Amino acid sequence: MEDTQNQSCLIVGASHAGVNAAFALRRAGWAGTISIFDRDEELPYHRPPLSKGFLSGDTTVEESLLKAAASYETEQIGLHRGVSVRAIERSAKRIELADGTRHAYDKLILATGASPFIPPITGLKGSDKVFPLRTAADARGIRAAFMNSRGKNVVIIGGGYIGLEAAASLRKLGGEVTVLERENRVLARVTSPEMSAFFTDLHTQKGVAIATEHNVSSVEQHGDSLTVVCAGGLRFSADLVIVGVGVRVNTELARSAGLKNSNGILVDGRMLTSDPDIYAIGDCTSFHHPRYGREIRLESVQNAVDQAKVAAANICGSSTAYDAIPWFWSDQYEVKLQMCGIAAGYNRVIVRNEADSTPCKRSLWYFTDDQLVAVDAVNHARAYMLGMKILKEGRSPAPEKLADPEVELHPRSIMP
Numbered sequence: 001m002e003d004t005q006n007q008s009c010l011i012v013g014a015s016h017a018g019v020n021a022a023f024a025l026r027r028a029g030w031a032g033t034i035s036i037f038d039r040d041e042e043l044p045y046h047r048p049p050l051s052k053g054f055l056s057g058d059t060t061v062e063e064s065l066l067k068a069a070a071s072y073e074t075e076q077i078g079l080h081r082g083v084s085v086r087a088i089e090r091s092a093k094r095i096e097l098a099d100g101t102r103h104a105y106d107k108l109i110l111a112t113g114a115s116p117f118i119p120p121i122t123g124l125k126g127s128d129k130v131f132p133l134r135t136a137a138d139a140r141g142i143r144a145a146f147m148n149s150r151g152k153n154v155v156i157i158g159g160g161y162i163g164l165e166a167a168a169s170l171r172k173l174g175g176e177v178t179v180l181e182r183e184n185r186v187l188a189r190v191t192s193p194e195m196s197a198f199f200t201d202l203h204t205q206k207g208v209a210i211a212t213e214h215n216v217s218s219v220e221q222h223g224d225s226l227t228v229v230c231a232g233g234l235r236f237s238a239d240l241v242i243v244g245v246g247v248r249v250n251t252e253l254a255r256s257a258g259l260k261n262s263n264g265i266l267v268d269g270r271m272l273t274s275d276p277d278i279y280a281i282g283d284c285t286s287f288h289h290p291r292y293g294r295e296i297r298l299e300s301v302q303n304a305v306d307q308a309k310v311a312a313a314n315i316c317g318s319s320t321a322y323d324a325i326p327w328f329w330s331d332q333y334e335v336k337l338q339m340c341g342i343a344a345g346y347n348r349v350i351v352r353n354e355a356d357s358t359p360c361k362r363s364l365w366y367f368t369d370d371q372l373v374a375v376d377a378v379n380h381a382r383a384y385m386l387g388m389k390i391l392k393e394g395r396s397p398a399p400e401k402l403a404d405p406e407v408e409l410h411p412r413s414i415m416p
Contacts, residue, residue, distance in 0.1 A: 007032035009315065010095060010103055012085050012253065013111030014038030015047065017282030017304035019066045021109050022077045024312035035078035035103065037085050037095070042136050043069055044079075048301060050139040051162050052331050055169035057143070061136045088257035090275055107315050110254055110265060110273070110280040111308075114247035114299065121157075123219030129226055130219060130241045133162055142166070142242060149239035152176060155228045156242045157216050159186030161330045163244035164199060167208050168332040178209040178236055180228065185212055191339075192349050194364060195376055199332070202360075206333060247299065249284050262286045264297040269321035271311035279315065281307035290323055292342060302327050325391050335360055338384035341374030341391050350402045352409065354380065363387070363409075365402050372396040383409060 009025060011018045014036045022034050038044070046064040053059035072079045084098040094104040116132030124130055131142045146152060152175045156163045159181030167177045179186065185196040200210050214234065219241060220227040226238040249264050260266040260274040264286030271279045271287075282304040286297045306324045313320040327340040343349075346366040354361045363383035364376040372395075375387030386409065390397060397414040401407045407414060 004030050004032040004106075004316070007106040008104060009034050009107040009109065010105040011036045011109045011111060012038075012095070013113055013282070013284075014040065014044040014079065014081070015111065015113050015282065015304065016066065016301050017113070017308050018109065018111035019044045020305045020308035021111065021281060021312050023067065023071075023075060024309050025315065026075045026077070028312045028316035028318065030312070030316055032106070033078065034076070035080060037080045037083050037097070037103075039082065039084050040135060040137075041082035043081070045136060046301075047134075048329075050136065051133055051165040052169055054136075054139050055143055055166060056172050061139075085253060088253060088278070090257055090278070093277065106277065108278045109311055109315075110278065110284065111282045111304075112250035112253060112265075112280075112284045114249045114283045116243065117246045117248045118243060119216075119245055121216055121218060123221065124241075124243060127219065127221055127226070127241075129221065129224075129239070130243065132243050133166055134247075142240065145240045146170060146173065146175060150224075151237075151239050153237055153239045154178070154242065155180060155226070155236050155238040155240075156244060157228070158244035158246070159183070159188075159210065159212070160190065160244055160246065161187070163242070164203065164332055165330060166242055166244065167203060168206070171203075171206055171208055172333070177207075178211065178238075179203070180214040180216055180230065180236070181210070181212045182215040183212065186210060191376065192343065192346075192364065192366070194349060194351055195337075198360075198362075198378070202333065202335060247283070249297070251284060254280065254284075262295060269310075269323075270314040270319070271307050271322065272314065279311040281311050287322065290321075291325070296342070298326055300326060300328050325388060327388065334379075336379055338377045338381065339374065340384060340388040341366070341372070343374035343376075346373055348399065350399060352383070352402065352405065354409075355405075365397070365399075367396070367399055370396060370399060386411065 044066045045061050049064045086098050087096040094102045096102050116134045154175045154177045156179045159179050187196045215231045217231045218229045228236040254265045265280040267280050267285050267287045283299045289296050310320050310322045330337045343366040348367040350365045352363045361379045363380050366374040377384035398416045401414045
């Protein structure tokens with residue numbers, strides 16, 4: 001690689017993608033300066049525990065740091081917290097902060113992520129009892145409001161993974177939780193009807209009220225209590241409301257700089273944007289995935305970390321392309337869901353319930369015709385690892401063998 005001793009790489013965003021990119025640059029041999037800029041004043045932390053262990057009180061943000069504070073000094077990585085980048089001046093190759101100061105770069109990495117989408121519902125904005133759940137400050141606010149409330153009645157708007165994880169965490173603490181989902185099933189945009197039914201049953205058994213096809217029209221505040229009003233007039237009382245209906249991709253900085261966008265900052269397989277000196281990684285990116293033959297955008301820790309490594313390698317002169325199998329996970333109560341692949345476009349799903357002492361041990365195998373495209377594993381690490389291995393190899397098990405509960409879940413038994 002070329003000599004980078006006198007060069008500068010700036011990174012906008014200090015979540016999983018940005019922080020991992022900085023440390024990957026050092027491992028790949030970048031000898032110049034590295035500086036990270038982030039609006040959050042916290043030391044960069046893992047976000048998945050916010051809706052799980054942190055909300056339920058099992059862990060703290062300080063116990064979930066991405067890197068120890070000393071690591072940034074050791075690797076000579078400048079970490080600028082509580083600052084906003086308001087412009088990229090591409091012709092001058094520098095960024096401008098909100099306070100007007102400018103920083104020059106040779107290479108720039110955008111890891112701007114996404115922000116919670118707050119729908120235009122009357123009463124959602126301006127209340128100190130309505131919360132999104134994206135940052136440590138959000139999670140602290142929810143936990144404090146919950147612990148200080150009298151009735152501990154929580155209404156969660158949105159039945160996606162964040163909403164259901166928050167429901168499980170607060171139910172563990174004794175909350176009376178209601179989840180309102182406007183679609184006809186929870187997790188409607190991200191998984192199959194079979195998995196939606198499983199999680200609906202799980203939460204219902206734990207005492208969470210799941211109300212689908214409920215579109216919230218307004219939120220009213222009466223003193224210390226809230227009333228969530230749905231279209232049609234149904235009303236739900238709450239001490240606090242959590243909004244988990246999705247995210248808005250943070251592309252404003254890239255758009256204002258004239259970088260190409262398409263449901264995210266458009267990058268190639270090297271994580272390079274339409275500017276030869278600017279890369280983008282993580283939740284904010286849209287890219288053509290070679291395994292699926294189409295443009296996708298992924299919101300996952302795995303994607304953020306993998307793209308960070310690819311960008312760092314290419315910046316340091318090693319030609320590398322992104323080709324990872326996507327994987328995700330969710331923890332709710334005693335259930336660990338592990339997912340690999342993307343189930344979009346499947347036309348057949350095989351459900352295996354294992355005769356095992358582990359409660360709720362099952363796996364769902366998604367096919368497009370006879371081609372395996374994804375696997376969901378509930379409390380079943382073996383099924384997840386086997387599915388990931390098969391997907392990486394580009395092979396497919398025989399659907400009829402998978403469907404037979406007497407056939408062992410082993411490569412020699414389920415492959416054609």
